[in-house]
Amino acid sequence: MTSYTDKGEKHERGRFLSFHHLTFWVGNAKQAASFYCDKMGFEPFAYKGLETGSREVVSHVVKQNKLPNASLHFNLCFSSEMGQHLIKHGDGVKDVAFQVEDCDFLFQKAKECGAVVVKEPWIEEDDGGRVKYAVLQTYGDTTHTLIEYLGPYQGVFLPGFKKPPFSDPMLSSLPSGCLNFIDHLVGNQPDDEMEPIVNWYQKCLLFHRFWSVDDKQIHTQYSALRSIVVTNYEETIKMPINEPARGKKKSQIQEYVDYYGGAGVQHIALNTSDIIKAVSNPDR
Numbered sequence: 180m181t182s183y184t185d186k187g188e189k190h191e192r193g194r195f196l197s198f199h200h201l202t203f204w205v206g207n208a209k210q211a212a213s214f215y216c217d218k219m220g221f222e223p224f225a226y227k228g229l230e231t232g233s234r235e236v237v238s239h240v241v242k243q244n245k246l247p248n249a250s251l252h253f254n255l256c257f258s259s260e261m262g263q264h265l266i267k268h269g270d271g272v273k274d275v276a277f278q279v280e281d282c283d284f285l286f287q288k289a290k291e292c293g294a295v296v297v298k299e300p301w302i303e304e305d306d307g308g309r310v311k312y313a314v315l316q317t318y319g320d321t322t323h324t325l326i327e328y329l330g331p332y333q334g335v336f337l338p339g340f341k342k343p344p345f346s347d348p349m350l351s352s353l354p355s356g357c358l359n360f361i362d363h364l365v366g367n368q369p370d371d372e373m374e375p376i377v378n379w380y381q382k383c384l385l386f387h388r389f390w391s392v393d394d395k396q397i398h399t400q401y402s403a404l405r406s407i408v409v410t411n412y413e414e415t416i417k418m419p420i421n422e423p424a425r426g427k428k429k430s431q432i433q434e435y436v437d438y439y440g441g442a443g444v445q446h447i448a449l450n451t452s453d454i455i456k457a458v459s460n461p462d463r
Contacts, residue, residue: 186412187387190288193281195384195411198361199326200240200250200336201447202274204264208255211270212239215251216347219243220356223343224250225336230344239343240336244359250336264320272444274314274322275364277416282327285384286313294383297322307334315383318366318376318420319442357457359450363408363417367435367445373405373422376442380409380418389417404432421445 205211215221221241228237242250279285283300295316302311309329314322335342368376380386389410408419423430435445451457
């Protein structure tokens with residue numbers, strides 16, 4: 180195991196503040212959001228669909244405790260792009276959004292360093308305020324959205340979202356899920372792709388290496404992996420980047436890559452102050 184103390188270069192302007200939300204592309208957004216509410220203590224937070232004037236995307240957003248920062252956002256989109264994505268990958272995380280300061284500067288620096296641009300910066304607004312976005316491609320078909328609040332935002336989640344039209348009255352009678360925030364987010368890569376992806380985060384986003392292990396530390400008799408954790412300068416965003424290593428049988432990382440159809444977000448680690456209570460509550 181190796182821990183790193185060198186934070187590397189700091190952005191001249193702007194910074195990455197935290198995870199903002201995760202966007203799942205799923206075949207049934209309402210059902211997926213309901214699972215997290217019923218079983219893990221989340222609650223309905225925001226909605227976008229036909230009732231709000233959105234004719235192409237149905238979105239259910241759920242939150243818990245210190246969220247909405249790092250809330251979970253489930254999308255059902257009536258488009259060929261999402262259809263092909265679901266055929267290839269099934270349900271999963273499509274986008275990892277970061278709250279940032281100075282979106283334009285961070286986006287331009289990433290672009291100059293070779294980051295693939297999915298969407299140039301744009302602004303959305305409603306009665307709650309104005310928000311700037313930009314989207315970059317990262318590993319596999321996964322993207323990163325940069326989100327900057329242009330002044331205080333008083334709306335629900337983000338422009339275009341409204342309060343959910345319905346909330347299950349039973350949710351208020353269920354115990355807390357005891358979850359606080361997203362601790363880290365793991366991205367699995369095919370063999371020999373870990374280093375190039377880590378280098379991408381260092382070069383394009385000025386993240387630095389925080390911690391790493393190899394297959395000498397992380398292995399069983401049958402499965403092994405290598406991992407490097409990247410983080411922003413303030414170390415508020417942590418993302419392990421994993422790749423498979425040889426063992427007697429196929430690595431669990433390779434199993435994921437094969438099943439998912441390429442690199443992607445393998446798991447989301449949620450912080451809790453009481454892990455026993457969080458996982459063993461008999462009323463959930």
